[in-house]
Amino acid sequence: MLRDITLGQYYPVDSPVHRLDPRTKILMTVGFVVAVFLVTELWGYLVVLAFLALAIYLSRLPIKMMLRSIRPLRILLIFTFVLNLFFGAGGRELLRWGFVVIRDEGLNNAVHFSLRLVFLVVGSSILTLTTAPVTLTDGIEKLASPLKRIGFPAHEMAMMMTIALRFIPTLTEEADKIMKAQTARGADFTSGNLKQRATAMIPLLVPLFVSAFRRAGDLAMAMEARCYHGGEGRTRLHVLKFGAADFSALAAVGLLIFLTVLQRRVM
Amino acid sequence: MPIVLENLGHTYQVGSPFQATAIQNISLTIADGELLALIGHTGSGKSTLAQHLNALLTPTTGRVLLDGQDINLSDASKKAARFHVGLVFQYPEHQLFEETVIKDIGFGPRNMGLSQDEIDARVQDAMDMVGLPYDEIGHKSPFELSGGQMRRVALAGVLAMRPRILVLDEPTAGLDPHARDFLLQDVKRLHSEGTTVVMVSHSMDDVARLATRVVVLERGELAMSGPPREIFSQVERLTAMGLDVPAVSQLAHGLRAEGLEIPNCYLMEEMVDALERLLKGGAPDVA
DSSP, X not given: OOTTOXXXXXXXXXXXXXXXXXXXXXXXXXXXXXXXHHOOSTTHHHHHXXXXXXXXXXXXXXXXXXXXXXXXXXXXXXHHHHHHHHHOOSSOEEEEETTEEEEHHHHHHHHHHHHXXXXXXXXXXXXXXXXXXXXXXXXHHHHHGGGGGGTOOHHHHHXXXXXXXXXXXXXXXHHHHHHHHHHHTTOOSSSSOHHHHHHHXXXXXXXXXXXXXHHHHHHXXXXXXXXXXXXXXXXXXXXXXXXXXXXXXXXXXHHHHHHHHHHHHHO | OOEEEXXXXXXXXXXXXXXXXXXXXXXXXXXXXXXXXXXXXTTSSHHHHHHHTTTSSOOSEXXXXXXXXXXXXXXXXXXXXXXXXXXXXXXXXXXXXXXXXHHHHTHHHHHTTOOHHHHHHHHHHHHHHTTOOHHHHTTSOGGGSOHHHHHHHHHHHHHTTOOSEEEEESTTTTOOXXXXXXXXXXXHHHHHTTOEEEXXXXXXXXXXXXXXXXXXXXXXXXXXXXXXXXXXXXXHHHHHTTOOOOHHHHHHHHXXXXXXXXXXOOSHHHHHHHHHHHHHTOOOOOO
């Protein structure tokens, strides 16, 4: 019943992008976002597009997957485009039809915002499609570790994220089982009005919470039994290391940002 | 009131990269009054099969007939099937949720839309059946009870619906020997009082003690079906499937391999008789 929920979107193939250090990919994504916002001229997006196309090509992700990541955005995209198009206040009047007025600034904004939205979503989904969730938290922990000096609990945050991610499939399975067990006793989760449905969730939620607490207790015990005492002095099985590929990837993003800045100067 | 499985098959997540066929081509009739044990290796499809018996899973192929009626025809027929066929899941104590034992056991009957008097009567009855003292623990929270008691509360929760067919998925998993004996006695009594029982189990000794018929699944298909004596005599075949045989069958098999004249048996009493006869009757020389 609940099996169809997939966690994250990690698409497991072997590619140069998959092999990059997660820190590189996070920094690249940030750099890419900056570059997208630096673009002021429509032709500037061609540079961004070229960069994105190269990344997709190298990551061996099927184009279908990329398009699917935009799909949930359709409504938002249309909204953004339409709102900007009709409510752009300044600029030359292009079209007037009844009370609808389209001005060139509105059109300009509509195109810009929609393109940005698409680029942002596609760009960041490359990160989640090519990086396993646990690797991603490793990268976040490493990137955030300089903040430890000002008291930011980077290791604890990453550990919490990892555990949370680890338990989503477990709890999903558990919820599925409890749901079936209660259905076997005649519970009905799918019909009735809002109040009836909310009440029907109690036989599912109570056992699920009980089980989540039981699992949390067990896990804490198991971690303590193996002498877990936080991040202090802890070594890792997979040590993150920057390689030549990481440096060239970062250089590529650097170049992208340089080009977009240049584009602003030229105009 | 037989259940008939016609060419039953189930595939999980059809059309996704995780597509997996759990069972296929299963045709089986579960007659009234049987105590059918369903055995098989982990992943052989036992639980999947069990969940088809009360329409929790809808077959990908084939049909499930109860009294000659397809139970998957409509939502109403599915719901009706669930009141006739009670399914007790693995670790059923994890499904308890109410404030008191009485309310929890009454959940099924409440969903059947029975009157409060009828519900009370059924709850009391069900608690009697599984040997839980109504006055003593009825008003306690189910979460205060021991593991064995919690499991009996969960069992009572299904029995209170008075199913004519009871399906138990690994009923003794994780219980201590005492609680396990107690639970198996409950099952035996229910069966002797006329309930048809289907029991999924890993424990061959439990199966040997109770079952009137054993069905063996292998990789989602029906591999063997017959009375326990017949099934448990095929020690090699079961072992090849990665299954245990009851301790007594194992012993009989071993002794026969050593040249002793021990008949096929799987019950402790039979083994004792056979050994006694052998010893009194002047056993052949054993080196």
